[in-house]
Amino acid sequence: xxxxxxxxxxxxxxxxxxxxxxxxxxxxxxxxxxxxxxxxxxxxxxxxxxxxxxxxxxxxxxxxxxxxxxxxxxxxxxxxxxxxxxxxxxxxxxxxxxxxxxxxxxxxxxxxxxxxxxxxxxxxxxxxxxxxxx
Numbered sequence: 674x675x676x677x678x679x680x681x682x683x684x685x686x687x688x689x690x691x692x693x694x695x696x697x698x699x700x701x702x703x704x705x706x707x708x709x710x711x712x713x714x715x716x717x718x719x720x721x722x723x724x725x726x727x728x729x730x731x732x733x734x735x736x737x738x739x740x741x742x743x744x745x746x747x748x749x750x751x752x753x754x755x756x757x758x759x760x761x762x763x764x765x766x767x768x769x770x771x772x773x774x775x776x777x778x779x780x781x782x783x784x785x786x787x788x789x790x791x792x793x794x795x796x797x798x799x800x801x802x803x804x805x806x807x
Contacts, residue, residue: 680793687712695744695790696730702796708804709734714741718765727766732775735804739775740783742803747787 680701686692687700690713703710710733715726731742760779767777776783783803790796 693744695746695788698790698793698796699731699742699744699785699799701793702790702800703731703733705797706800706805708800716766716769718769720765727762729766729778733804739770739773740780740804741770741775741778742783742785743778744785744789745787 683694683697685694685697687697692700692712696712700710700712710731712731714729714732716729717726721727729741730744732739733742734740763777763779767779770777785799785803790799
């Protein structure tokens with residue numbers, strides 16, 4: 674059952690941009706810990722049409738390193754065809770990220786499980802595990 678506390682009241686926005694509930698919870702947890710990030714980071718590749726840049730949900734800055742984080746649902750991303758599409762997207766984006774000094778997308782150390790965070794408390798646990806715990 675969803676948490677109905679004030680901290681769980683969602684607006685549908687992060688930094689003035691439309692966001693899913695999962696994205697907003699994750700952003701709030703980053704804010705809670707004072708971690709710098711860019712929401713909906715745009716990446717132009719050789720195959721990108723004008724004004725159609727690829728977007729990465731978050732670039733989180735950890736010790737001066739940019740870490741790409743994708744937040745998603747199993748319903749959308751957990752099919753064989755979508756996994757293949759996501760891999761092709763990573764193959765297209767990662768060379769550009771590396772040129773920009775950003776960690777490659779898809780690093781196993783920085784994976785957020787599908788359909789999480791389920792609550793603000795879960796988001797804080799995820800962020801702590803990914804960026805605070807040694």
